[in-house]
Amino acid sequence: MIELVLILISAVFVNNFVLARFLGICPFLGVSKKVETALGMGMAVIFVMTVASVVTWFIQRYILDYFGIEYLQTIAFILVIASLVQLVEMVLQKTSPVLYQSLGIFLPLITTNCAVLGVAVLNIQKGYGFIEAVVFALGASLGFTLAMVLFAGLRERIDLCPLPNSFRGAAVTLVTAGLLSLAFMGFAGLVKG
Amino acid sequence: MELKTFVGGLHPPDSKSRSAQKPIEQCPLPELLVIPASQHIGAPAEICVAVGDQVKKGQVIATAKGFVSVPIHASTSGEVVAVEPRPHPMGRNLPAVVIKPDGLDQWDDSLQGNNPDELDVDTLKKMICQAGIVGLGGATFPAHVKLSPPEGKTIDTLILNGVECEPYLTADHRLMLEECDQIIDGINILRKVLGISRAVIGIEANKPDAIAKMTAECAPHNIEVQALKVQYPQGAEKQLIDACTGRQVPSGGLPMDCGVVVQNVGTAAAISTAIRLGRPLVERIATVTGSAVAQPKNLRIAIGTPLQHLVDQCGGLTGTPGKIIMGGPMMGQAQLSLGVPAIRGTSGLLILREEEVSAKAAGPCIRCGRCVSVCPIHLQPTTIAAYARLSMFDETETCHALDCIECGCCTYICPATLPLVQSIRFAKGAIMEKKRKS
Amino acid sequence: MLAAVLSIGGIGFIAATALGIAAKKFAVEVDPRELAILEALPGANCGACGLPGCSGYAKGVVDGSIYPTLCTPGGSETIQAIANILGIEAAAVEPKVGIVACQGDNSKAANKYRYLGLQDCNAAQKLADGPKTCPSGCLGLGSCERACPFGAIEMTAENLAVINREKCTGCGKCVSVCPRQVIKIAPAEATVHVLCNSHDKGALVRKYCQIGCIACNICAKTVPDAYVIDKFLASANYEHIENAAAAIEKCPTKCIRDFSTGYPEGSSFLPPTIPAKTKAA
Numbered sequence: 001m002i003e004l005v006l007i008l009i010s011a012v013f014v015n016n017f018v019l020a021r022f023l024g025i026c027p028f029l030g031v032s033k034k035v036e037t038a039l040g041m042g043m044a045v046i047f048v049m050t051v052a053s054v055v056t057w058f059i060q061r062y063i064l065d066y067f068g069i070e071y072l073q074t075i076a077f078i079l080v081i082a083s084l085v086q087l088v089e090m091v092l093q094k095t096s097p098v099l100y101q102s103l104g105i106f107l108p109l110i111t112t113n114c115a116v117l118g119v120a121v122l123n124i125q126k127g128y129g130f131i132e133a134v135v136f137a138l139g140a141s142l143g144f145t146l147a148m149v150l151f152a153g154l155r156e157r158i159d160l161c162p163l164p165n166s167f168r169g170a171a172v173t174l175v176t177a178g179l180l181s182l183a184f185m186g187f188a189g190l191v192k193g
Numbered sequence: 194m195e196l197k198t199f200v201g202g203l204h205p206p207d208s209k210s211r212s213a214q215k216p217i218e219q220c221p222l223p224e225l226l227v228i229p230a231s232q233h234i235g236a237p238a239e240i241c242v243a244v245g246d247q248v249k250k251g252q253v254i255a256t257a258k259g260f261v262s263v264p265i266h267a268s269t270s271g272e273v274v275a276v277e278p279r280p281h282p283m284g285r286n287l288p289a290v291v292i293k294p295d296g297l298d299q300w301d302d303s304l305q306g307n308n309p310d311e312l313d314v315d316t317l318k319k320m321i322c323q324a325g326i327v328g329l330g331g332a333t334f335p336a337h338v339k340l341s342p343p344e345g346k347t348i349d350t351l352i353l354n355g356v357e358c359e360p361y362l363t364a365d366h367r368l369m370l371e372e373c374d375q376i377i378d379g380i381n382i383l384r385k386v387l388g389i390s391r392a393v394i395g396i397e398a399n400k401p402d403a404i405a406k407m408t409a410e411c412a413p414h415n416i417e418v419q420a421l422k423v424q425y426p427q428g429a430e431k432q433l434i435d436a437c438t439g440r441q442v443p444s445g446g447l448p449m450d451c452g453v454v455v456q457n458v459g460t461a462a463a464i465s466t467a468i469r470l471g472r473p474l475v476e477r478i479a480t481v482t483g484s485a486v487a488q489p490k491n492l493r494i495a496i497g498t499p500l501q502h503l504v505d506q507c508g509g510l511t512g513t514p515g516k517i518i519m520g521g522p523m524m525g526q527a528q529l530s531l532g533v534p535a536i537r538g539t540s541g542l543l544i545l546r547e548e549e550v551s552a553k554a555a556g557p558c559i560r561c562g563r564c565v566s567v568c569p570i571h572l573q574p575t576t577i578a579a580y581a582r583l584s585m586f587d588e589t590e591t592c593h594a595l596d597c598i599e600c601g602c603c604t605y606i607c608p609a610t611l612p613l614v615q616s617i618r619f620a621k622g623a624i625m626e627k628k629r630k631s
Numbered sequence: 632m633l634a635a636v637l638s639i640g641g642i643g644f645i646a647a648t649a650l651g652i653a654a655k656k657f658a659v660e661v662d663p664r665e666l667a668i669l670e671a672l673p674g675a676n677c678g679a680c681g682l683p684g685c686s687g688y689a690k691g692v693v694d695g696s697i698y699p700t701l702c703t704p705g706g707s708e709t710i711q712a713i714a715n716i717l718g719i720e721a722a723a724v725e726p727k728v729g730i731v732a733c734q735g736d737n738s739k740a741a742n743k744y745r746y747l748g749l750q751d752c753n754a755a756q757k758l759a760d761g762p763k764t765c766p767s768g769c770l771g772l773g774s775c776e777r778a779c780p781f782g783a784i785e786m787t788a789e790n791l792a793v794i795n796r797e798k799c800t801g802c803g804k805c806v807s808v809c810p811r812q813v814i815k816i817a818p819a820e821a822t823v824h825v826l827c828n829s830h831d832k833g834a835l836v837r838k839y840c841q842i843g844c845i846a847c848n849i850c851a852k853t854v855p856d857a858y859v860i861d862k863f864l865a866s867a868n869y870e871h872i873e874n875a876a877a878a879i880e881k882c883p884t885k886c887i888r889d890f891s892t893g894y895p896e897g898s899s900f901l902p903p904t905i906p907a908k909t910k911a912a
Contacts, residue, residue, distance in 0.1 A: 067634040083646035094657035160579035284759020612748040
C-alpha cells in the first residue's frame with residue numbers, strides 16, 4: 001500500500017511529467033491560456049492516460065511479450081492509444097454531449113501526445129504490475145493537470161502586466177515555464193527512489 | 194463615547210478649517226440663473242416653460258418624467274430669457290432654463306405650508322416628490338424613491354448622514370449648527386413617512402461642536418447621535434450603515450435590503466421646509482473653498498447660480514487656479530470652466546491652485562496592494578483596472594466591479610498614480626451596457 | 632516475423648473495425664461550415680488562439696463566440712478563407728480600406744482639458760465628451776490600434792491614428808471601437824480623402840483645429856463632382872475620383888490628402904509603391 005502512495009506522490013510532484021520529465025510540453029504551452037481550458041485539458045488527460053495505461057499494459061503482457069516482439073512496442077502503443085481515444089471521443093459525443101463539451105474537444109489533442117505514450121512505456125520499463133501501472137498513470141496525469149492549472153493561473157496574471165514588447169507572448173511564457181519547473185525541482189528528494 | 198467605524202478607507206488631510214467657523218451667508222442673486230433640467234439621478238425633467246414667460250419663485254419649470262425623477266422649480270421670480278442647451282457640470286451642453294431675476298424674489302402664491310401631523314403618509318411622499326427633494330449629499334437620488342420601499346422590504350432604521358467625510362466641505366457642518374431644529378423636524382417627518390421610530394445621526398468626530406449641539410437638541414426627540422471615527426469614506430451610504438448599525442448591505446443590494454434608509458441632514462432640513470412652508474428645493478448650502486479662493490465661505494445659493502458668481506462673492510481668485518472641482522476633492526467632478534451653474538447636488542465648489550494639482554502621468558502598477566487595503570468594499574482595484582485596460586469586462590464583473598462605490602480611496606493612495614476609479618467606472622459602464630443589450 | 636505482422640495487423644484491424652462501426656453508430660450532425668473551417672485551418676492544434684485545438688476554434692468561429700482572426704499561424708490567408716466560408720465578406724467585391732478622417736493631432740488641434748486617465752478612447756470620451764475640443768476628431772489614445780487584428784494602425788508621436796493601406800483589410804473592427812466614428816471604410820482605389828470629421832461651422836473649426844475642413848467650398852469649385860459639402864463638411868465623392876487630387880493644393884487648411892503620395896504628418900508608413908490596391912488581399 002505504502003508503495004502505491006509513493007508511486008503516486010512521486011509521479012505528481014517529484015517526477016512531474018511536464019516540469020521534471022519535460023513530456024507533454026506541447027499542450028502545456030498551448031492550452032494554458034485560461035485556467036478553465038487548462039482544467040478541461042487536465043481532466044481529459046487524466047481519463048486518457050489511465051485508460052491508455054490499462055490497455056497498453058494488457059497489450060504488452062498478452063501480445064507483445066507473448067510473441068516476443070517487444071521491439072514493436074512504440075508502434076503498437078501508438079496505434080492502440082490513438083484509436084482508443086478516437087473511439088472514446090465518438091462515443092462521448094453521441095452519448096453524453098455535456099461531458100463531450102467539457103472533455104471531448106480536448107481528446108483529439110492528446111491522441112498521440114508524448115506524455116500518454118510516455119506513461120505506457122514507463123509502466124513497462126519500470127516493470128509495474130497492473131495496479132501499480134494504473135496508480136502511476138493516475139499520478140502522472142494528476143501531476144500534468146496540476147502543472148497545467150498552475151501555469152494557466154500564472155499566465156492569466158501575466159496577461160495583465162504591461163510587459164515590454166520584446167518580452168511578450170512566447171518569450172515570457174517560456175521563462176515562466178522554466179521558473180515553474182525550477183520550483184518543482186524543489187520536490188526532489190521528497191520520495192526516495 | 195466610543196467612535197464607530199468601518200473596515201478599510203483612509204484619512205486624507207481634511208482641510209476643513211478654512212470654512213468650518215464661517216456662518217452660512219445668503220448669496221445674492223446673479224444677473225442670470227441657468228437652471229438645467231437634469232439635476233438628479235434618473236430621467237431628466239421635461240421643461241414646461243417657454244422664452245418670455247414670467248415665473249415666480251418656486252414655480253415648476255420642468256416636470257418629472259417617470260418615477261425616478263423630480264420636478265425642477267424656478268429659484269427666483271423673473272423672466273425666462275432662454276430655453277436651450279447650456280454648459281452643464283457633467284461637461285457637455287444640456288437643456289436648461291435661463292431666468293433673468295426681476296429682483297423681487299417673489300414666491301409663488303399657490304405654495305402653502307402644512308402641518309405634517311395632519312397629513313397622511315402618501316400625501317407627504319407626494320409633497321416631497323413635488324418639492325423636488327433629492328439627496329443633497331451630492332448623489333442627488335430622488336428622496337421619495339428611497340422613502341417608497343417595495344413590498345416585502347421592512348425598514349426599521351433611519352440613518353441621517355451628517356458625516357461630511359469629504360475634505361474641505363463644511364456645508365452640512367454649518368447646517369447642523371445653525372439649523373438644527375429644521376433637521377430634527379425633517380427627521381420626524383421622515384420617521385412618520387417610513388412608520389418607524391429609530392433614527393440615528395452619524396457625525397464624524399472632527400465636528401465636536403456639531404455632535405454636542407445635535408446630542409443636546411435630539412435628546413427629547415428620541416434620536417440617537419453617533420460619533421464616528423474620522424475616516425474617509427465614512428459618509429458613503431454602505432459604510433455609514435456598517436458603522437452605525439453593524440449591518441452589511443449585500444453585494445448588488447440597496448440599503449433597504451438590510452432595513453435601513455439613509456438621508457443626508459441637508460435633505461431632512463429641505464423636507465421640513467418643503468412640508469412646513471410649502472417651499473420647494475430652490476436653494477442649498479454650498480461651501481466655496483480651496484487655496485485659490487480668497488475668502489472661503491459657506492453660502493446659501495439659489496439653484497442655477499453660475500460658479501463665477503460664487504467665486505466673486507468670496508473675494509475672487511488668488512493665485513493661478515489649477516483645478517475647479519464641483520463637490521469634494523475625492524468624489525467631486527472637475528469642471529471645464531466657472532461658467533457652469535451650481536445645481537442641486539453642488540455641495541461645494543473647490544478651487545485648487547496650480548501648484549497643488551499633481552499631474553503625474555500614470556506609471557506601472559508596483560503591486561504594493563495599498564489600493565486593496567484601503568478599499569472600503571474590499572475589492573481588488575488594481576486587478577479590475579488591469580482587466581478594464583485590456584477591455585476584459587467579463588472578468589471585471591467576476592471581480593465585482595459593479596459593487597464599487599467610486600469613493601476614490603484607491604486612486605488617492607496609488608503611488609503609481611494609476612487612474613483606478615476611472616478604469617473601474619469604465620468597466621462598470623461596459624458591464625451595464627452589455628446587460629442592457631442582453 | 633509472421634507473428635509480428637499478424638499481431639500488429641490484427642490490432643490495427645480490430646481498431647479500424649471498431650472505429651468504422653463507431654463512426655456509423657455514433658455519427659453526430661456537425662455544421663458543415665465547421666468542417667470546412669477545420670479544413671482551412673493549419674491543423675497544428677497549437678492553441679495559439681486560446682482554444683483547445685483547431686476543432687474548438689472552428690466551433691467557436693461558427694457559433695460566433697470568437698472573432699475569426701485569432702489563428703496567427705494560419706495568417707491572413709486562413710482568415711480570408713474563413714471569412715469566405717462564413718460569407719462575411721462575400722459581398723465585398725471591391726477591396727476596402729479604413730481611413731482615419733482626421734489629421735488634428737496634438738500639435739494641430741486644441742484640447743479643452745488635460746487628460747491623464749486611462750489610455751483608452753472610450754474611457755476618455757465618457758469624461759465631458761473627451762479632452763479634444765473638436766467634438767468629432769481623433770482622440771489619439773489608441774483604442775483602434777489595439778483592436779486591429781492585422782496590426783495595420785499606428786499612433787503617431789502626436790497622438791493621431793493612421794491606418795496602413797496595405798495591411799488594412801477593411802474588416803471594420805476599428806470602426807466599431809472608435810467612440811467618435813472617425814474611421815470610415817472607403818474603396819481602396821480611392822486615395823484622395825478629406826481628412827476631417829467635424830460638422831461644426833467653419834469659424835468654430837478654425838478656433839480649435841488648424842487642419843480641419845471649414846466648408847469653404849473651394850474644393851467643390853475646383854473639381855466639381857469630386858467633392859460634396861454636407862453639413863459644413865466636405866467629403867470626396869468616390870464615384871468621381873479621377874481629378875480629385877487637383878483640389879489638394881487649393882484647400883486653405885490642407886485637410887485633403889492623397890494617400891498615394893504620402894500618409895499624414897508624423898506617420899512612419901510610406902506611400903505604397905503601387906498606386907492603389909487592385910485586388911483582394
